Amino acid sequence: MESSTDLPKFAVLQLSGCSGCEVSLLNSEEWINNFQLVYMPLVVTSNKIPNGVEVLLVTGGVRTDEDIHNLRKGRSRARKLIAVGTCALSGGVAQFKKNHIARESFLKASHRLRMPDMLPNAYPIDKFVEVDLYLPGCPPTPQLFMTALKDPEHAQIAPIVCQECGRKKLNDMRPKSITGSRSGVVLPDICLVNQGYVCLGTSTRGGCGALCTRPGHACVGCRGPANPYLNKEPKFVLDNLRRVFSRMTDIPAEEIDAALASPWLSLFLGQFTDYTQETDLPPRTKEKML
Amino acid sequence: MTTLTYPLSRIEGHARVVIDIHDNEVFRADFQAMEMRGFSHYVRGVPAEQITVIVPRICGVCSTAHQVASVKALEDVFGVVPPPLAEDIREVLLLGQLIQNQATSLFIFTMPDRVNASSLFELSRSEAGKARAFSLAQMALRIRKIGTDLISLAGGQFIHPIKTVIGGVTSGIPRVKADQLILTIEELLPVATDLLDIYWDLSMQMVDRIGSWGDDEPTHYLASTEANNYRLNSRRLRVMKPDGSEAPSFDPHEFEAYLQITESEYSYAGISSYLGHIMRANSLARVNLAESFGTPLADAYRERFVETFGKPAHAIMFFDLCRGIELVYALEKARQMLSGDLEHGETEIGYTPRDSTGFGLVEAPRGPLIHRYEVENGLIKSADFVIPTVHNMLAIRRALTVVAKRYVSHEGIDAELERAVGRVVRAFDPCIACATK
Numbered sequence: 001m002e003s004s005t006d007l008p009k010f011a012v013l014q015l016s017g018c019s020g021c022e023v024s025l026l027n028s029e030e031w032i033n034n035f036q037l038v039y040m041p042l043v044v045t046s047n048k049i050p051n052g053v054e055v056l057l058v059t060g061g062v063r064t065d066e067d068i069h070n071l072r073k074g075r076s077r078a079r080k081l082i083a084v085g086t087c088a089l090s091g092g093v094a095q096f097k098k099n100h101i102a103r104e105s106f107l108k109a110s111h112r113l114r115m116p117d118m119l120p121n122a123y124p125i126d127k128f129v130e131v132d133l134y135l136p137g138c139p140p141t142p143q144l145f146m147t148a149l150k151d152p153e154h155a156q157i158a159p160i161v162c163q164e165c166g167r168k169k170l171n172d173m174r175p176k177s178i179t180g181s182r183s184g185v186v187l188p189d190i191c192l193v194n195q196g197y198v199c200l201g202t203s204t205r206g207g208c209g210a211l212c213t214r215p216g217h218a219c220v221g222c223r224g225p226a227n228p229y230l231n232k233e234p235k236f237v238l239d240n241l242r243r244v245f246s247r248m249t250d251i252p253a254e255e256i257d258a259a260l261a262s263p264w265l266s267l268f269l270g271q272f273t274d275y276t277q278e279t280d281l282p283p284r285t286k287e288k289m290l
Numbered sequence: 291m292t293t294l295t296y297p298l299s300r301i302e303g304h305a306r307v308v309i310d311i312h313d314n315e316v317f318r319a320d321f322q323a324m325e326m327r328g329f330s331h332y333v334r335g336v337p338a339e340q341i342t343v344i345v346p347r348i349c350g351v352c353s354t355a356h357q358v359a360s361v362k363a364l365e366d367v368f369g370v371v372p373p374p375l376a377e378d379i380r381e382v383l384l385l386g387q388l389i390q391n392q393a394t395s396l397f398i399f400t401m402p403d404r405v406n407a408s409s410l411f412e413l414s415r416s417e418a419g420k421a422r423a424f425s426l427a428q429m430a431l432r433i434r435k436i437g438t439d440l441i442s443l444a445g446g447q448f449i450h451p452i453k454t455v456i457g458g459v460t461s462g463i464p465r466v467k468a469d470q471l472i473l474t475i476e477e478l479l480p481v482a483t484d485l486l487d488i489y490w491d492l493s494m495q496m497v498d499r500i501g502s503w504g505d506d507e508p509t510h511y512l513a514s515t516e517a518n519n520y521r522l523n524s525r526r527l528r529v530m531k532p533d534g535s536e537a538p539s540f541d542p543h544e545f546e547a548y549l550q551i552t553e554s555e556y557s558y559a560g561i562s563s564y565l566g567h568i569m570r571a572n573s574l575a576r577v578n579l580a581e582s583f584g585t586p587l588a589d590a591y592r593e594r595f596v597e598t599f600g601k602p603a604h605a606i607m608f609f610d611l612c613r614g615i616e617l618v619y620a621l622e623k624a625r626q627m628l629s630g631d632l633e634h635g636e637t638e639i640g641y642t643p644r645d646s647t648g649f650g651l652v653e654a655p656r657g658p659l660i661h662r663y664e665v666e667n668g669l670i671k672s673a674d675f676v677i678p679t680v681h682n683m684l685a686i687r688r689a690l691t692v693v694a695k696r697y698v699s700h701e702g703i704d705a706e707l708e709r710a711v712g713r714v715v716r717a718f719d720p721c722i723a724c725a726t727k
Contacts, residue, residue, distance in 0.1 A: 016325055018723050019302050020350020020449045023390075026398070027438050027448060029431040037411060041299040043398050044409040045712070063325070093347045094328065099335075106331040113555050116324055139350065139449055186460070216460065217452045220343065264340030267347070 008054040010149065011039035013074045015067040016094060016122060017060030021085040021139040025057075028142030031149060053078040055149060057135075061087040062123040063094055064116035075129040082148055083124070083131045086138040086222055090271035091122035126281055135290045138222035138268065141208055144290065152290055158206025160226045161219050165201055165210035167191045174250045178259055186216035193248050198259045200269060202244045203229065203237050207290065220265060224272040227286040237269075291317065294703070296711050300399040300409075302351045303722025307711045308556075309694045316698050319690035321683065321715060323559035326726045333673045338364060338665045339456065339643065341673070345661070346450040348675065349723040351394075353450045354387040354441055355654035356661070356675075356724075358523065361454045363650030363661040366543075368456065370641035376458035377523055379444050379632055383451065384522035384652060385624045386440025391655035392573070392617040393437060395719045396489055397430030400610050403713050404492035426485070433482050433617070436474060440624055443467055458638030468628040475625045482621055483587060486614040493611060500706070502696070503605030504714060505689035508532035510567045511575035511602065512681055514651055514658040518581050520619060522653040529564060530579050534602045542651040542660045545676060554683075559725035561683040562676075568688060571657025571681040572719060573612035578602040585626065588619030606689050606717040613719070643668060654678055656721055679725040682718045689714045 010031075012022060022042045031037070039049045049056065056078035062068055075081055086092050103120065110118040125131060135148045147155045158164045168190055175196030186192070192199040192213060199218035201210070205226045213219050229237040238260060245256045260269065294309040304324040310317040329348050333341055342360045346353035358380055365372065372380075398410050410427050438448050443463055445451025453460045497503055509532055514524035527545070529537040540548055551562040563569065578601065583589050592615055599608060645668070650661045657678030664671040693714050697707035 014304075016327075018327075018347055018350040018353070020347075020353065023350045023449055026394070026431070027435065029428060029435075032411060032427060032431075037409070041297075042302065043300060044411070045299040045402070046408060047297060047299075066324075093332065093344065099332075102331050102334060105334070106326075106328045109331065110326050110328070110558070112558060115322070115556070115558060118326060138347070212447060212452065215446050215453075217446060262340060263336040264343050267344060 007036040009038045010055040012057045015060030016063030017087045021059040024139040061091040066116040082133045094122035136224040161201030165213045221268040316694040319694045322557040326558040359650040359661040363648045366648030372458040373636040375635040383444035385620045388620040390437030392613040393434035463632040503607045505692040506605035510569035512571045513576040514653045524653045542649040568684040570685045574609045577612040583619045585622035591615040609717045675727040679720045
């Protein structure tokens with residue numbers, strides 16, 4: 001067996017998040033053979049990121065001033081930095097967007113003695129440091145983690161979720177209203193949009209293996225917009241979704257608009273379309289997006 | 291005043307221990323959560339039926355428990371009772387979470403403490419030790435993965451599961467998939483018991499070395515599993531008094547009459563008590579409150595535990611051993627349940643939304659978890675998350691004070707204190723993301 005100290009060093013910095021990305025990484029044991037994990041407080045006792053880290057994975061959004069400090073320190077010690085998960089890419093579920101009532105209530109409740117101060121919002125990490133690669137997903141699958149660590153340059157990522165889903169799109173099955181999240185009977189092998197589900201797979205980047213849609217759960221868009229909609233205003237991806245529904249269904253436009261604006265979908269759709277509203281973010285090119 | 295600050299690793303989330311010492315006397319020991327998730331704020335105004343997709347994101351480690359508790363709370367709001375098959379599939383899902391969590395806590399979080407290593411992946415510096423550590427790590431991750439596979443099978447997603455819906459679950463578990471997993475469990479169950487035996491021996495050796503199992507003052511215990519039915523998809527909360535007798539059980543909707551929850555000035559996590567008393571939740575509470583598991587291997591381990599340490603057993607590092615017993619139980623129980631028919635029959639029933647207040651209880655790996663939602667005009671007006679880690683806050687603080695006093699004397703501060711602090715906190719396996727909901 002190769003001595004583990006000869007292997008490339010990688011580290012995982014968790015900012016404000018749920019640890020789900022870390023759990024997903026642990027679900028792949030493959031990295032044990034190929035990398036040396038030098039910092040990841042969830043599983044390793046080490047108080048700081050050492051110098052000479054080859055790859056630094058950053059999970060979670062920037063929620064406190066301490067997050068900014070740790071993020072900048074981490075960046076200075078790593079050759080390559082990968083932003084991992086929805087929170088690191090958009091601020092995550094903790095992002096308030098235009099919900100001022102929630103923001104005020106949260107900030108009012110968040111004062112403690114000698115504790116990190118909460119920022120007015122949760123921010124994506126590229127607002128503060130340069131990012132070499134983006135790995136979206138909530139969380140990214142273990143396979144995507146391995147691709148990001150081993151050979152991201154040659155990765156073949158499906159452009160949209162539909163490509164990996166395998167459900168057939170039918171011309172003669174046009175629902176007149178949204179089926180909703182609760183009607184349980186999902187027909188196998190037929191596109192969820194044909195069945196009246198608000199599935200975002202048509203505009204969401206693939207690579208996840210369509211692990212939600214194949215068993216019959218509508219895509220909520222956790223991998224973010226497909227390449228054509230990167231760095232575009234929210235209207236582009238939303239317009240594409242509207243086009244898909246008007247082409248494939250007879251659901252009234254207002255019903256679709258209301259569904260696309262719902263908090264359930266805004267968990268991801270809202271975040272990924274809204275981050276472009278931050279004026280000081282560097283462009284995210286498709287070459288940097290896994 | 292000297293203030294020692296220990297940032298913590300090998301637990302979920304960001305937390306630290308702060309110990310104030312004056313004249314070689316421990317003045318205060320505190321456990322502080324350093325982040326705030328704040329979900330009870332975000333979910334206000336969210337359409338009630340969408341909340342079950344949002345709240346699993348409170349915590350990626352405990353997402354399964356949150357999803358099921360959330361669905362059960364809305365079922366209470368809408369007055370819907372899911373079919374028995376759905377309840378069983380939810381139980382399989384929660385067993386998956388128990389396996390994943392206990393394997394993580396045992397092998398990734400606390401096994402390194404038994405040999406003074408920094409992680410499972412670096413258990414020993416010697417080459418021979420490395421080879422053994424390597425295989426231990428591989429074995430531990432394989433056991434853990436059974437939990438992940440069960441969550442994927444019964445929950446439709448390996449983190450933030452989606453198959454549990456209001457009124458039931460979206461589909462059954464096909465025979466062929468159940469059979470595949472049964473084979474894996476049968477192959478790995480002996481590996482799990484081997485690992486637990488190694489863990490048990492290493493724990494005994496560690497205690498020989500350090501001379502204590504930690505804070506062992508009798509205390510109250512809180513769990514929602516039954517005496518002879520370890521069902522995690524639970525209904526009522528039970529309390530054991532320090533002398534081992536049982537206090538009256540209560541429904542989740544009565545929780546405020548028994549559990550007093552307050553905020554802390556120094557931590558983003560709250561603190562709860564049982565009628566003003568220190569209490570403990572998590573594995574030791576469940577094992578103390580159990581008469582039997584109903585599966586042979588786990589019951590044998592439980593008997594060994596009770597014979598060796600008594601019932602109730604009180605020292606905090608018994609939490610770790612009890613997690614190991616529960617890991618074996620959950621593997622056995624999952625095999626048993628998967629052998630039954632989880633494919634055919636009604637999995638889901640319809641419902642009519644209505645405005646009301648509802649409560650959802652599950653026994654999460656860390657203890658009883660309650661979601662409470664007040665629904666008005668179809669929207670969440672207010673939401674409360676009653677978190678198991680919060681129930682342990684006073685007990686963690688007391689155990690830290692005990693350990694600090696042990697290692698701070700007229701000779702000064704013993705170097706062992708830092709490691710000891712880690713062992714104390716990890717015995718409770720706290721989850722900071724959940725505790726700061």
